[in-house]
Amino acid sequence: MAVKLPHLWLAAGSGIGSHPSPLPQQHQQPQQQHQQGLPDPRPYACSFCGRRFKRSDHRRQHERLHTGExxxxxxxxxxxxxxxxxxxxxxxxxxxxxxxx
CATH class of the missing domain: 3.30.160 (Double Stranded RNA Binding Domain)
Structure with missing residues (x-):
């Protein structure tokens, strides 16, 4: 049984499904740059899911999704x-x- 969530296909009981995530290329580039030793352009990470943001206020706004605040x-x-x-x-x-x- 597969469950479709925004940007992900999850297969029940098997973790991430075989379908690739349809994330835009721009979201993949910062990780590649960071791995090459350059400064991370998105230094603020969500403490719940790890999603990264350029601005701390955007991270705080996102974290409210997790906390319900x-x-x-x-x-x-x-x-x-x-x-x-x-x-x-x-x-x-x-x-x-x-x-x-």
Whole structure:
């Protein structure tokens, strides 16, 4: 039984499936450069999955996927969001709709 996840095919009980990961070439180049002794262009690694980022704030934002942390709350209804942009769109749409009714 195979389970399709974004960017991966996993075969149940057998680890990574035989299908290659469709990651763009740009994600493979930094590892090759790092192996050659050059500075790693993505020095910030996720402490949960190892994914690497150029900026520490992008890593922190990604790690919220693993932790479930939602630090941005709507002052009107109390809805919580992992990203500030989620709160922004919520204020423009959902809470705005509540105000009209």
């Amino acid at each position: 939602k630090p941005y709350g709507c002052p009107r209804c109390g809805a919580k969001f992992a990203q500030q942009s989620g709160l922004h769109y919520h204020k423009l749409n959902a809470c705005r709709e509540e105000q009209r009714t």
